[in-house]
Amino acid sequence: MLKQNRNWTDNPILSVEHLTMRFGGLVAIDDLSFDVGRGDITALIGPNGAGKTTVFNCVTGFYKPTEGRIALRRDQHATDEALHELTRSGRQYSETDKGSIFLLERMTDFRITEVAGVARTFQNIRLFGGMTVLENLLVAQHNKLMRASGLTIGGLLGLPGYRRAADAAKDTAIEWLRRVDLLDRADDPAADLPYGAQRRLEIVRALCTDPVLLCLDEPAAGLNPRESTELNTLLKYIRDEHGVSVLLIEHDMGVVMEISDHIIVLDYGKKISDGTAAAVRSDPKVIAAYLGVDDEEVDDVERDLNVKTGHDATAGGSL
């Protein structure tokens, strides 16, 4: 069941404002603004080369945007006033009684994961293939363990604080492996898992960092229909039971339309549509972008599609 409220306007966790990314003469992202609702599953869709991965790379600190502000409000009560103050201050983030706010465009990728709480997966799976499944999830919690060791030799000596943190990290890993049906593969090298299982492992590895925002780049790519259904269930579980906001890039419209509370459509680095699944899939501009027709031809295309499918033009396929 999709939610009825519009968290992206009422309670955003991420606000991307006037984002521009240029590579030499190429404008990959052109003055793009959008909000991601707290506790929502938000999909970023668009034809190949529209700029989706570039947006992810800016949000997660892999690229430094040419222009624009990317604000993450960890707390619901973080005020606009606090955001203005932080912007003026030149600092990367502020954690005060007015809420915790992070300006991601000022932070490095490492700090974005570690301090702001944004985790991501990649289009191409990037597990540590030679490590076991369990080790992959423990490595993801390395920072927590380092903190528990007080950045001293305490960890090596097995002092109680560190031992407790290590046990907790293992419990977290085991819990997630159980959730994605991989507990019986815990001691196998990650590279030995079938493709769909590696995708699930990547997602839970990102979750082991305790993110508030999880960014997934094409999580359904290469999955069979049963695995796509399982992915839908996992993402809804993450949203509903862990309160993690999810931002995903996805070409599989079966997944996008089924689970997204909110969809943003890009074309040539600009936003062409933004709203609920129902609103976006009936938007003539979206149909035109995907089918590569001129605006004036959209009505004809839409009519043809509706005649052919009997109902809606874009749901269920791979745009």
Ligand SMILES: Nc1ncnc2c1ncn2[C@@H]1O[C@H](COP(=O)(O)OP(=O)(O)OP(=O)(O)O)[C@@H](O)[C@H]1O
């Ligand atoms: N590091 C880079 N250097 C130069 N150009 C880049 C770089 N990264 C992306 N681009 C260009 O920016 C544009 C947007 O690319 P991007 O990968 O963000 O699109 P996308 O919507 O994610 O595409 P796809 O769906 O095919 O993954 C493309 O023209 C791409 O060639």
